[in-house]
Amino acid sequence: MKYTQNEKILQVTEDTLIAGVDIAKESHYARAFDYRGVEYGKYLRFENNREGMTEFLNWAKDLMERHKKNKLIVGMEPTGQYWLCFAQYLKDNNIKVVLVNPFHVKRSKELDDNSPTKSDKKDPKTIAMLVKDGRYVEPIIPEGVYAELRVAMDIKDRLNKQIGMIRNQITRWIDIYFPEFNTVFSDWEGKAALITLKEIPTPEKIAEKSAGEILSIWKKEVQRGVGKKRAIKLIETAKESVGKKQGIKMAEYEIKTLIEQYEFLKKQIEEVEKKIEELIVEIPGVKELLEIKGIGINTVAGFIAEVGDIEKYEHPKQIQKLGGLNLVENSSGKHKGETTISKRGREGETTGSIITVKTASGAINNFKIIGVIKFDNGFLSGIVNSDDFPVTLFIPLTTLQNISGTGNKVDVLYFSTTKKENLKQISDKIIKILELNHNNKDKYIAQTMKDIQNIINNVLSVVSSVLLVIAAITLIVGGIGIVNILLVSVTERTREIGIKKALGAQKKDIIMQFLAESIILTGIGGVIGIIFGILAGMIISHLIKIPPTVNFKVVIMAFLGSIVLGIIFGVYPAKKAADLDPIEALRYE
Template sequence: MNYTQKSRIEQITDSTLIIGIDVAKATHVARAQDHRGIELGKRLIFDSNHRGFEALNTWIKELQRSYYKTTAVVGMEPTGHYWLTMAHYLLQKEIKAVVVNPAHVKKSKELDDNSPTKNDIKDARVIAQLVKDGRYSEPNILTGKYAELRVAMVQRERLMRSLIEIKNQVHNWLDRYFPEYPTVFKDWEGKASMIALKNFPLPQDVVNLGMEGIVTQWKSEVKRAVGIKRAIKLIETASTSVGISLGQTMARREIEMLLEQYFLLTKQLDELAQDVVTILEEIPGAVQMLAIPGLGWITVAGFLAETGDLQAYSHPQQILKLAGLNLKENSSGKHKGQTRITKRGRPRIRALLFRSMLVLVSKNQQFKQLHQYYINRKDNPLRKKQSIIALCGKLIRVLFAIGKKSVDYDPHKLLGKERLMQFQLVV
């Protein structure tokens, strides 16, 4: 990831064996060639298991010995998650593994045979040719605490999706059986509301239990904020409810199961949060990042889970490209197109930075002032969303410096005296 295309091309020499692999779920296809594009040996079709990977390793070693190649480079498409096991295997065998852009494979598949035909054998050859031309990138395979952090944040994202789904199903249940419920409890996730949904969820249950029964159950777990007035309002609402009154036995069972899943997911999220914070404490610079006002552990953990060790980068521009926040424009002759971000990087880190910046421009005084400066300056003022994107790049540079040097956050360096003076003049 630290190389330009020229440097990548220079790594492919006459002593390099180039392997292109078309990755699938169960069966892969590999083809080999030299630095001039001449195919070497026969293609290899192997399974995605230990025996297949060992056959690939043996095939590569035999080709190196037969054609006097001292090094080997294996290129593949990052197809879903299927390529990860092979990449880790090659890393253990000290064989260099690189990835090519699937869009490049699609666009260049007609160069050799002038045919739009697509198959696994042809794709393996196209991938090898792209590697030969230096059109590849080295995957950032995380290790140690960064690998733990990546797995944890992926699991958190999965749990959050499941939790949102459960919440939507609870809303659906309330709309069917007790549509007036939100007029009594604005937030159904509150303690008193949870007691009601667990013990007397249906309007008929509320009416049958009565005021004293409701208050008694509330007071057993909640000592304040709920009482007779709330109970009376709940009973009055339940007595005139237009909710469905059929199938109540299974309706109670449905809300019971939904609440069980809700409590399980929230418990797992809390436990996962504790694990992530513990991991962050062991990563250099993470504690200093957490000291930035308005920046939480979710942003820091998500950022490091995507980038890995910041010591592997030489410039923050590399992380900008990884996030797809680097700029592009279409210009020709006298025409100059609009400048936009490429969105060619990882959408997860891009979305994470954007969401965190929405908080920072309201909670962090320095980012707030910079945002106001960008949208109010006299020369080339930015729109609000453009300013947010520009500040995402600023945040990347701040996190890069903190993680690289393990220094404390300095708000004065972020704003700068000259820019602050300019901002004050504009205001």
């Protein structure tokens, strides 16, 4: 598959016949052009069946023979499901099929007649011209296990949508006829709650039963987790219910049919999930994908079902665009626009898709993506979608409490305010409200971002002090090392110093020589230290996911500090060398 537009254009040569086809449910329209955009023959209308497709193929071959073309490219829009059979027919006959973006067709159709009108005869030309200009993609039609997996995932998505509608209808029924039901059961999808809705759905029927009778009904499906206390609570709640009492007979029939549909759909989903698991193991690379932290079998199956065989893609951007995650820059002239993320791509890859979440307890829950949050480079961006949190979901608090089994327990509450100058008063007021509502005192702690910042600053201050002491000790030890090295050098070069003095060298010349050597030594050490420091900072920043910054003022100060260090610790050896007696130095062996 070619990736760049230039490579696509080069595939359309003077030996190529381009056929643009406008796809419809019953009849398709086709027009043929050469690589310059010159039309050949009249348009063709053919039926969406084998006879019609054969007629198109004969029409195209006839034009190729008359105009001496040996290559055929058929372009079309991916209109609903109607293009699939025609594309498969062409592929079976070794004809190259390409797809153009419907968005491009809509934008380009005014180029010829300056009119936005749409017609079956007009669109084939627009499609062919887009193919001529290389504005097309070659469809990757899944085959074998990939085709089976895509169909299976389509079935699962359809079943999930249906069961979602049934869930909403059951919730609506409960809100109308037994609104207090959820005070007894945290989730109507639990086994005890479901059998209650099946056997004794209305408050009237529940009120007629004894606690023992209700327990016997529950024991048909549930052996643990239900007791007499809950049965008594259910009866008392039913007696005090304010649910609607008119039309109660048909309401019982309604909930019965809804529960039957729910259980039937749930069983079908379980069956198709088993088939998906059987299919997924046949695909190479799945084991490696499942080893990624936070990625489950449903995510992998959904990804492969949408993308198909990854080996058929030549560039990562092809998959990126398929998922609708294309980076878009809006700039012109001196204006540098903000780079955003486009939302075009396969629907199943972005908003609206169903994802499966498995909790620590092993419970499986399906969620529908309704949007993707964009973070700036602030505090949250360093937490979400990191190695520790590869996928971050935002869900309602009550939903989280239900699936996690924490009940009404809340550990932390976050509040935001525009009145930053009154943070202390606001936080005190929030604590008072919590204490009054929950009858608790001295159990709540409020921290503003300023408080957290002060804590961080205090910790950093202590760390800085410790590092400063360590640095000072390191400098002293390093300085002593420099003094020792230079003293050894003075001893080894005593005769050399004596010769220089005998030839007229002054004390200051000897001092400057050894100070220069000391400065060069510490300067090289400083440069090496700066390089290692920057590399270490970059490695640590990469590990903790914080962008690294290099303060050049600090770098310059560090380098100058190493020079000063060389001067300070080089004075004593230099002075000792300068004070040597020339005669004694010349005698030194």
